[in-house]
Amino acid sequence: MNKPRFAGLLTALLGVCLIPPLAMAQSAIEGTWKIDLKRMQMPKKPDVLLLQDGMYQCKTCVPPVSVKADGTDQPVTGHPYYDMLAVKVIDDHTIQETEKKDGKVISTSTTTVADDGKTASFNFTENNNNNADPITGQGSMTRVAKGPAGSHAISGSWRTSGYGDVSDNALTRTYKVEGDSLSMSAPTGESYTAKMDGSDAPYNGDPGTTSVSVVKLGKHVVQETSKRDGKVVSVAKMTISADGKSMTIAINDKLHGSNMSFVAMKQ
Template sequence: MPTPAMAQSAFDGTWKVDLSKVHAPKKPDVLLLQNGMYDCKTCAPAISIKADGTGQQVTGHPYFDMMAVKVVDDHTIQETDKKAGKVVATSTMTVAPDDKTATFEFTDSSNTNADPVTGKGTMMRVAKGPAGAHAISGSWRTTSYGNVSDNGLTFTYKVDGDSLSMTSPTGQSYSAKTDGTDAPYKGDPGTTSVSVKKLDKNTLQETDKRDGKVISIAKMTVAADGKTMTIAVNDKLRGTSMSLVAAKQ
């Protein structure tokens, strides 16, 4: 008697994030550039370095160990991150003349084993910085992303029995049981293990850890028609939450 074919999981396939359906964290980023010093107060851990364009050592960040902040003009800064002497990320932030919005562009290979992820975005000011500080100072909320390269937006899931495998174009991968037990997370300097729990046939919960400490929890829910997946992410390091929608390719 022939064995019936196993029904394909709703998660199987390659997914791509829809940038128009990304809801960035409401908690703002808090920056200060004043008296020759740059402070990122909401970085985890916080960063405070000289803003003289030269590399400054930073600790506690798995993706980079050196940062340089260069003041281009009174509304623009450039940041360069390095790890072990190699440039892993660059970004430029420019505040609009009205000081109410800002744009940013980035290239990031700090979490990739292939081509860097590139993109840009917009920010809205929610609080001003102190008098006399550089225009980037204050509290900023990201409002949109644009032109992000496909390698930073796509990922592939494969369900085999009670196991879920994930791969991405930037080199991250894991294969975990869907019973909540820990498994190695490969290719990401900031994530060492992962656990996946099946909540129902269309819902999974992923917990990422760094050296045993939970750093983020993501709940992935596939729509009834199987065409989209809503992902709600709780960033435990920064105390923020965001959501996004990915479409099956």
């Protein structure tokens, strides 16, 4: 299943009219920001899953995944975060997924479909190679369409409803400005330092993003573009509130053809 990566795409502006616009953005962006889970707008485009005849398919994964659902490690290609996937059927309403990269467990998740089949709940743990604490969380999904007759209850189209809880290390980012460069660091070990002129800079600690560019679009708007091996994977447009205490981030996920938004609060 496509699990969102919680990127801290955050910035802000000061409202002091005597300071040039770029200087205002640079001053206010510094500090730590945290995503408010209650103010997330999840993608409307659903995930499409199928578990039938001993095979598990994630048809909307990029690239699509098709593996045996026998609980053993199955090789997958084209995914930056994992190269092995094990899908175990716990019962007729529950499955467990384990992702590995180079033999190391990267993530585990358990998804359980409600008895009426209309909703599902999931919990997950994500690890990385940055010697950081794992990310943990839980959330819920709503069914959009049923799966074929005779398939497992997880089959069908699902839209993520929201997250009831996610560990703070996935929700917080810290920013610092030095000259014309913006630096970001995260508890998960991700970081970058980029000039605010739209030029590419290395993105560290996330195999799904290899470079990033940051550009100021207007007095209250900054845009962050993430790339993987030169290809744009997402574009985040960040709009600052008048008081500089919150930021609305609209994300265009180029890989999956979907959009989402959330609000981050300055800590």
